[in-house]
Amino acid sequence: MTYQALYRQWRPQSFAELVGQAHVSQTLQNALVQGRLAHAYLFCGPRGTGKTSVAKILAKAVNCEHGPAPEPCNQCPACLGIQAGRVMDVQEIDAASNRGIDEIRDLRDKVRYAPVEVRCKVYIIDEVHMLTAEAFNALLKTLEEPPRQVLFVLATTEPHKLPATIISRCQRLDFHLIELTEIVDRLRKVVTEAGREAEEQSLYRIAEEADGGLRDALSLLEQVLAYTPDSIAEEDVLAVLGAVSKDVFYELTAAVLNADLAQALLLLQEVAAAGKDFHHFTLQAISYYRDLMVAAACQDDAAVLGVAAEWGQRLLQQANLLGLAKIGRILTILHELLTEIRWSPKPRLLWELAVFRIFGYDGQTPQRNTPAAETAAAAAANLPAVRQEKVRRHETAAAVVRESPVVKKGIPKITQLWPRILQQLKKEDVKTYALLLSGELGSFDGKVLELRFASPFHYDMMKDKANTQALKKVLARALGAEVQIRCVLQKQDVPAAAVKNKTEIDQDDLVQSAVELFQGKVIEEAGK
Structure with a gap:
């Protein structure tokens, strides 16, 4: 196969091409210029943010025939060989599948030999947190005092799983989630280079789904490009993702503002009829109401916190009508729903119950009489006295239930x-x-x-x-x-005849002897 995946085609080959990690590029380039390169680096951060790409760029910069230089030339045999994975002195090791002590011992033995093809040996250990405790111990001494011609780069998404002794021997660089606008800019460039067109909203939708990872965004874009041969529309992205449009949540919020419960339930019916996954639907809802919360708190500065510019004014209008207190309550309900819906055999029912709570139908006293309640009251007026008494008792019981703090707070039985x-x-x-x-x-x-x-x-x-x-x-x-x-x-009822009077017990010679022998006291004696 000659075709390469988009994320491989667009993998950065120099520090200048790196997206969203300027602090990492600047630190490493300054170290190269000043000759202060550490013997071991620890790259930490979420997936798809450029950890292994930077490790390979660093390996090229160190071994470039025109360097060490702040940027690799990407033209000399050393740079081209490392880029193609042909240089035996630069090894990328997957710790998830090479996690035992034997593999680390083998690496420790090879470290002692001088490099063959390039200036410096570079060992890139990906997902290093997967190594066993014994493997970490075997690596420790080599990592502390490696040979002069060796550079270690450890990459992990879970640095908290690493022993403190390993972390203290490395220079740590933390990779950040890439901002939404930076991902959109890169996606726009990729689409243009591919000779295609895309709606701006479709690119934002892909970037939001990627959640800060550029590799995930490129993978999603590749799926969409394969799905549609024409210009990419937001509907194409939603079809590939199995998601719904933001307009659904906009209409749901409008139904909440208008106290239109029927409209909200009809929206859920449309989602269910379209075969959408309610777990993913819940995640989208949380994202939407998070944006509403940001819009209500930050007003015109909401775009800085990742709110799409195209939706800024619409969200701001709804946020001001709802208020922060109501938005916070909805987010709390949705977060509780998210923990339950994954394992539920009836996710739609859980969503309908959540909508009832959002509308305030969670055991609280109704704000107005319904036609059914008025009909029941009229019928009760014509009942005989005995039956009216029963009705009053039921009404009293219902009032107690409505006032119950358990029902009021929505705590399950x-x-x-x-x-x-x-x-x-x-x-x-x-x-x-x-x-x-x-x-x-x-x-x-x-x-x-x-x-x-x-x-x-x-x-x-x-x-x-x-x-x-x-x-x-x-x-x-x-x-x-x-x-x-x-x-x-709980107190247990004891028959009066079965209990002796304390005075009678005191007069019992046998009891008195036992008390003196064991230095105790008489409390109470129950009959057999």
Whole structure:
């Protein structure tokens, strides 16, 4: 195959071509000019931001026949060989598949030999956090004092997994997520070079989906170019991504502002009928309302925080109508929805429930009487006195439910979640799980969970800090909120005839002898 993927065709070959990492380019170029190049570098950052590309550019700059120079010439045999991957002195190692101690020992043995083709040996270890602890220990001494002609470049997306001893022996450079406008500029250039045209909004849509990674953006653009032979429209991008247009969320927000619940549910019906993935739909919704929040807070400066310029005024108008408090509440509901919808067999139903909460139908007192409620009230007026009393009792019960803090805050019923909580607790702390089997659930107001125990032994054990902390940890994950535990000892009714009078017990010679022998005291004695 002669065709190369776009991200390989457009891989930067010099520091000048690097996108969005000016601080990295400047640091390395100054080190090359001043002769202060470190023996080991650690490149950290998200995927697709240029870590391995910079490592190869650095290898060319160090070994260029016209260098070391701040920019490789990309014309000499050394630069062309490294670029093509033919130079044996520059090796790229995938730590995910070469993670054991044997591979690192082999590398340590090869390091001692002088380079054959170029000036300096360069070892690029990608995804270095995948190495085993033994492999890190084997690499440690070589990394601390490598031969003079060797340069190590370690790249990782998860630097927190590296031992501190490795990090302290490297010069760390952090790669940033690439800004939206910089990704759009590069995509526009790629489309132009390919002899194609694209709508500006379609490029922004690809850049937003890439989430700061240029490689992901180029891969998505390649899919879209293969999908449509003509000019790229936003509809083409949405079709490839399986996403929906921002107009859907604009209309959903308009329905919220107009208190039009029916319109919101009809929008969900259109999304479901189009076969869209509701998990991805939720991510898009969170992104949209995040942009609304930024527009409400920053007003005309929202573009600096990644809000597309074409949508700036429309978002600003809706944001001012909603207000930050309402936007924050919607984002909270959507974030809770995101944690539930991935595993739900009925994601559409979860979305409909979330819409009910957004509209305020979450157990709160209705703001106005519905026709159905008025019809029921009229019918109740004609009922006999006994049946009217039943109606009043039902209305009282309904009012209590509406005022319940559990319903008001939308916290799921603890009784429904309790079996799942016990199963999770069994995996993490079997002792606490066994204690809970001896008790029963009491009240729960959303903040404090009451546990009732009949046995003083189980009651005292459950009050132990280790057991309550284990339960609170599982509850916090299940309910999404911190919950306090209150243990209650239930009183057991004992027949009066079965209890001896304390005075009679004191007069019992056998009891008195036992008290003197064991230096105890009489509290109470229950009959057999």
